[in-house]
Every structure is written in structure tokens, then in C-alpha cells.
Amino acid sequence: MAEKRSMITDLTEGSVTGKLLKFAFPLFASNLLQAIYNVVDMIVAGQVIGGAGMSAVNIGGELLHLLTFLAMGFSSAGQVIISQHVGAGRKEDVKKTIGTMFTFLFVTSIVLSVICYLLRDQILSWLNTPAESYSLTYDYAVTCICGLVFIYGYNIVSAILRGMGDSKRPFVFVAVAAVLNIVLDILFVAGLGMKAYGAALATVIGQGVSFVTSLIYLYFHRDAFGFDFKPSSFRISGRALRGLLALGIPMAIQSAAVNISKIVLTAWINAFGVTMSAVGGLYSKLNTMYGVVSNSFTTAGSAMTGQCIGAEKYDRVPKIMRTNFLVMLAITVVTGAALVFGQDRIFGFFTNDPRVLASASIIVAPAIVNFLGATTRSSAFALINGSGNYKLNLCVAIIDGMIARVGIAYLLGNVFSMGCVGYWYGDAFAGFVPILIALCFYFSGKWKGQ
DSSP states (O other): OOOHHTTOOOOOOOOOOHHHHHHHHHHHHHHHHHHHHHHHHHHHHHHHHHHHHHHHHHHHHHHHHHTTTHHHHHHHHHHHHEEEEEHHHHHHHHHHHHHHHHHHHHHHHHHHHHHHHHHHHHHHTTTTTTGGGGEEEEEEHHHHHTHHHHHHHHHHHHHHHHTTTHHHHHHHHHHHHHHHHHHHHIIIIITTOHHHHHHHHHHHHHHHEEEHHHHHHHHHHHHHTTTTOGGGGGGGOHHHHHHHHHHHHHHHHHHHHHHHHHHHHHHHTTTTTTHHHHHHHHHHHHHHHHHHHHHHHHHHHHHHHHHHTTTTGGGGGGHHHHHHHHHHHHHHHHHHHHHHHHHHHHHHHHHHHHHHHHHHHGGHHHHHHHHHHHHHHHHHHHHHHHHHHHHHHHIIIIIIEEEEHHHHIIIIIISSHHHHHHHHHHHHHHHHHHHHHHHHHHHTTTTTTT
């Protein structure tokens, strides 16, 4: 019995700050290394290929993020459901949730890959892919589409471990893959001249290693969390699937809505040419790196909130939200200052293309506004996701993901003629919507016992 309990971490006791930081730090390190995949691709492509390479990696990366919306939504839902079952001591429900999530998401990833491969030319056309970077973008996007199953697989295993309070092992798995990705990026792109295809291939191999190693670990420790990996255990449970769909669909829509809105903005920006497309890539990567911090504390806060609600320890939830916000605010101040005073060095790290560097300063202000929005989002989603309220998730998905982001961007960029800068500010301002909704939800008290 002791061995089985060792896989589960109790997040309902002890110091909220200590538990949050202890749980979030490995998540941050793990997510940072995952983000490095695409960021390293852009750095290597920018230094070796130039602005066209940066444009290709940016467009292909945004497309890849969009295609992972189901993995992110349903794995996050699975994590919350598992954490609530753990908090309530429902071991059989944990097992059924794991098996159902595995089968459902693997089948989904294969179907999605086939559909996107068949529509690959049309998708690049919809994105207004610049002619100068079209062939590079094609190679990058198609390669990533073929490796989509590895991203889904890793998200499944990570959700299982994190739902049980373990954020350290996912970091170890992705650390090995990240180092491999960096080495292969340099080898394929700089050494062998494989251009964008080499960058994408390095990413897919890294993701594949991350998934396989994590799956092997899960298999050899199967007795510790009650999932035996027998074929019958992967049978979809109707009850578990309904619970996964009820929470996962709004979370997936939320993820998809945000990514679709970003794809729309990317398409608008691409219409301004390859240089603005490359600058948009810089803006995207800055926010991706900062999103690593925000998502880490969101995931940690969601797991803590889920366990606390499952155990009916409601008094800890506001402490989790408050601590989340204060830690994120401190990080935002430091990060914003570093960007303001070190922007030339930061942008030069990505590329030596003079046209891109000459225009890059215009993204500093909207990027900082985006950092501030991410600070508030972390606390908001810790409550919304952790409570398991699928209706509210759907509401946030529609308002934040599409109405606010695309609407504000269109208003500033087209109506007020701010162009690309307006699109970036629209993206940034939309980030404050979730906290407004979460505060109303918190003061209503309806999050208790969801």
C-alpha cells in the first residue's frame, strides 16, 4: 500500500506558498524546455536562413499550437478530474479516467494529422503565407503534422502524473528531449543545411523521445498508481468519457479559440510581408516564453484547487489565487524591465537580419501588456479550471478567445489604422478578460463543490 501512495502528492495540507512553488517550479522548468523546442528552431533558422526562415518557423509553430488544442484541453481536463478523484480517494475512477483519456486522445491525434495533411496546401493559403517563405513553411508544417501523435502522447502522461501531484518526472523526461532537440537543430540546419525541414525534424524527434521515455516510466511504475496497462484497461468508460468531454470540450474550445484568434492575427500580419511576419514571430516567441511561467502556475494552481475542492478545504482556494498572482506579478516586473533595457541584445539573439532588427522595437510595449495579462490569467484559470466548471470555461473560451482578441485587434489595427501594432495590442488587452470573469465566479461562491 505504501508504494501505491508514493505516486500521489497531497496538495491540501501545509503552506500554500510552499506547495505552490514546489509544484510549479518543476512545471516551469518542464514547460520552459518544451517552449525551447520552437524557440530554438526560430533562433537557428533566423541566424542561418534569415527572415524567411523566421517567418516559416513562426507560421508553422502557430499552426502546430492550433493543432494541439485538443491535447491541451483534454489533458488539462484529465488532470483536474484525476486530482479531484485523488482528493476524494476514488481510485477506481482514477484508473478509468486514465484509460479513457489514453484511447480517446490517441485516436483523435491520428485523425487530426490525416485531415491536416490532406488540407496542407489550403491551410498555408488561408494563412497568407508570404511567397518568400512558402516552401520553407510547407516543409516545417508538414513535418510537425506528422509528429502530432507524440505531442498528444506526452500531454497524456504528464496530465496523469500532475493530477497525482507529481510535477518532477515530466521535467526530467522533457529535459532529455530538449537537449536532443538543440543538438539536432544545430546538426540538421547549420551542419547539414536541411533548413526548415531540419528544424521541424529535430522538434519531432525531441517530442518523440519525450513521449517514449515518459511512457516507459509510467509502465514500470504502473502498480504505484493502479493502472495495469492491460488492453482491457484502455477500454473507454462511458462515465469517464462523459466527464472528460464535459470539462474537456470547453477547455479544448478555450485553447482552440485562443489559437484560432492568434492564427487570424498571424494571417493579417503576414499580409504586410515577410519582415513583419518575422517580427510577429519575435512577439509570439516572447509571449510563448512568458506563457511558460503563466501556464506553470496555472497548472500548479489548478491541481491544488482541484484537490482542495475534492477534499472540501475551500478556505485554501483564495490563498492559492492570491499567492499565484503575487508571485506572477514579481516575475512580470523583472521580465518587463529586462525586455525594456535589453531589447537589442534579446532580439539580436534571434536573428542578424537588419530589416527585422530595425522594426523589432515596436513589439516591446504590447509584449509587456501581454505579460501583465498573463499575470492575472494564472490566478483566474487556477480557480476556473480547478473547480471543473465546464460552462464557465466555455464562456471564457468564447469571450476571451474570439470576441475580445479578434474584435479588439480588428478595431485597433483596421478601424484606428494602427496596422500590426494594433493587432499585437488587441492580442495583449484580451488577456485581461479571464480575471474579470473569474472574480465574478469567485465572489458568487458557486465554485465550491463543483
